[in-house]
Amino acid sequence: MNLREQQQRNMTERYRDTLDQREDIRRRQVETGTPFAADSDEQLRARVERLVDKREVELAPVPSGAGPVRPAVVFERILGAANELQNVNFLARGARAARAVARISVVDGGGKLAWHGTGFLVGERLLLTNNHVLPDVAAATGSFAEFDYEADVDGAPKPVDTYDLAPGELFVTxxxxxxxxxxxxxxxxxxxxxxxxxxxxxIAQQGKIVIGEPVNIVGHPDARPKEVAVRANELLNQLPQFLHYRTDTRPGNSGSPVFNDQWEVVALHHASVPDPDGAGWIANEGVRVSAILRHLTEAGPPPEQKPLLAELGPQAVLVGPAPIDDRRVGTAAGVTTAPEVPAAQVVSALVQDAAERAQERHGLTGRTGAGRRIVFLHGRGQQGHDPAALRAGWCDGLDIGLAAAGLPPLDPADVWFPFYGDALASATAGRESAPVDTATTTAEAYMPADTGALDVYAALLTDAADRAGMPASEREPADAQESSLLGGAVAALQRPLSWIAARSGLDDVVIAMAFHDVAAYLGSRSARDAVLEAVLAGLPKDDEFVLVSHSLGTVVALDLCNRLPGHVSVPLLVTAGSPLGLDTVYERLLAGGPVRPGQVDVWVNAWAAADAVAIGCPLGRSWPRVSDLLCANRKDKAHDIKQYLSHALVAAEIGRAVRE
Structure with a gap:
């Protein structure tokens, strides 16, 4: 019996052995009238908490006087709200996820094409697929991954982009x-x-999907151009290491990612389950993400492969016991019945949990130890994110730079990480609105709704375009300004935004979002106060600390120095990707202009020529006693904090200051 036949037999046995469980699932689905009640209350709770934490759903109130209700019924109400109608960004998020999927072409020892499969990137240079697609190093050697093997929006084939596999650098199976x-x-x-x-x-965290939810699959069936299955799909059952689901697949889909409706990977598709009676195919099976991550953890890769495996990211780290699965105790049907709990009590507990998580997102305290304290001050767009994951990402970049400078790495546990992302989002929620429905340009779609912030937003774009060399002749004609339904000032903003994007190479959406948040902070006193209070609450109580800031965080850092107690000193201030060189920004600081903070001994400003947010740099032209460091960031990640921190000179300044 060959490997594929053995895998097929194992899969058939797994499906046959869970017959009683599947029948019980169907019975409960019929009795309750909902597919979600088929899963365990523990798994349902984990799923709901993840959806709430990611702000995919809001907790709907349960009618008063409803009486005792099983938690599963309450959870089903919430899950149902998440799966009836999709936000239109479902399509854009799916398209973004699909970009990482490639067709794998396996070449035999004679240089001939042997077979095809599907794989997908899980790191910048890490690709995941099935063992039966790439069973060994020999099969992977000479084989390649084809990206963009698909049709464009008009149905025409895209140019295919091919990358060779490199099993000599890393191969785990x-x-x-x-x-x-x-x-x-x-x-x-x-x-x-x-x-x-x-x-x-x-993602190692549990709660990514429950029985009854849809699954979506992207791959290359029959080696055809990329296709997606998003209809008539449903998770049928969960085993400790595998998922069973209903969807359409074909040979060639092996190695495809299996997604939930938030386009998170829940499994690696590997085969279809045949009907034991020989009447076609009755289900599909995928390997759970948690099972793969657990095996990778236990495999103990050699030290030289760990830098590549680190590309999986901190969210892939398993914490705690084995994942929640279908193992239940007790009854003749094989499932225990949870005690009845008032629905209001369940929802109240979830609301409290969500509030506690929000409280935790105020920031992370660093470990007490030798050397100076170090504080990272993050940039825009971090609301709802996990501060621990953000801090780990910063440290990953810094460790690369420290290694290049010949200095030891920094332990993330030693870093203080104040978090103001939620505070800024909350402070602007009452005045901010969704992108304008009638917007025809990116500049209009991302303009703040608040009048004060809108004035700052317009001034930022104009100021930045001037710094980027935009001639007056390129401005919006006066008659076009006067005819705009939104007013000339707003209608004219796309011209400078497009100019900045063209000169920097950054997407105009990235630039508009960054300037939107800077404007929201500078244009509202209440928003500024909320952010500074959140940061001040998360600072060490020492008399001195090193402060490393990024993007909007650099603006916050300068205002922060105005609020620090007089006895506190900052031996080193690092600003990276900063807009502080723009008149529009420094004129609106609490100091009222480019006034160097008295607490700061050394100020290092890291900037990149292609970073449109740092377009007013170098800062030495406007600010006194600033050491500007020009960084050769990758153009597609010009504003990325990890790019700045991985620069050897930037990292060396930080490493030495912390250890003095």
């Missing part, structure tokens, strides 16, 4: 779980595939 993780080479220009096509993060 397991027959039982039928997965292979392999390194991918760089392109001819030295670019990593993930820099162009993104990556799909493997």
């Amino acid at each position: 397991d027959r039982a779980l039928d997965y292979t993780l392999v390194a991918v080479g760089t392109g001819a220009d030295g670019k990593r595939p993930g820099a162009t096509y993104g990556r799909l993060r493997l």
Whole structure:
């Protein structure tokens, strides 16, 4: 019996052995009239908490006087709200996720094409597929991944982008779980595939899907151009290491990502389950993400492969016991019945949990130890994010730079990480609105709704375009301004935004979002106060600390110095990707202009020529006694904090200051 036949037999046995469980699932679905009540209350709770934490749903109130209700019924109400109608961004998020999926072409020892499969990027140079697609290093050697093997919006074939596999750098596989993780080479220009096509993060946290929810699959069935299955799909059952689901797949889909409706990967598709009676195919099976991550953890990769495996990211780290699965105790049906709990009590507990998580997002305190305290002050767009994951990402970038400078790494536990993302979002929620329905340009779609913030937003774009060399002749004609339904000032903003985008190479959406948040902070006193209070609450109580800031965080850092007690000193201030060189910004600071903070001994400003947010840099032209460091950030990640921190000179300044 060959490997594929053995895998097929194991899969059939798993499906047959869970017959009683599936019948019980169907019975409960019929009795309750909902597919979600088929899962355990523990799994339902984990799923709801994840949806609430990610702000995918709001907790709907349960009618008073409803009497005792099982938690599963309450959870079903919430899950149902998440799966009836989708936000239109469902399509855009799916398209973004699909970019990381590639067709794998396996070449035999003679250089001939042997077979095809599907794989997807889980790191900038890490690709995940099935063991039966790439069973060993020999099969992966000479094989390649084809990205953009698909049709464009008009149905025309896209140019295919090919990357060779690099199994000599990393190759981890397991027959039982039928997965292979392999390194991918760089392109001819030295670019990593993930820099162009993104990556799909493997998430260790539970609560990504429950029985009855839809699943979506993207792959290359029959080696055809990329296709997606998003209709008539449903998770049928959960086993400790595998998922069973209903969807349409074909040979060639092996190695496809299985997504939930938030386009998070829940499993690695590997095969269809045949009908024991020989009447076709009755289900599909995928390997759970948690099972793959657990095996990777236990495999103990050699030290030289750990830098590549680190591309999986901090969210892939398993914490705690084995994942929640279908193991239940007790009754003849194999399932215990949870005690009845008042629905209002369940919802109240979830609301309290959500509030506690929001409280935790105020920031992270650093560990007490030798050396100076170090504080990271994050930039825009971090609301709802996990501060621990953000802090780990900053440290990942800094460790690269420290290694290049010959200095030891920094432990994330030693870093103070004040968090103001939620405070800013909450302070502007009453005045901010969704992008204007009638907006025809990016500048209009991302303009703040608050009048004060809108004035700052317009001034920022104009100021930045002037700094980027935009001539007056390129401005919006006066007659076009006067005819705008939204007013000339707003209608004219796309011209400078497009100019900045063209000169920097950054997407105009990225620039508009960054300036939107800077404007929201500078244009509202209440928003500024809320942010500064959140940051001050998360600072160490020492008399001195090193302060490293990024993007909007650099603006907050300068205002923060105005609020610090007189006895506090900052031996080193690092500003990275900062807009502080723009008149529009420094004129609106609490100091009223480019006034160097008295608490700061050394100020290092890291900037990149392609970073449109740092377009007013170098700061030395406007601010006194600033050491400007020009960083050669990758153009597609010019504003990325990890790019700045991985620069050897920037990291060296930080490393030495912390240890003095």
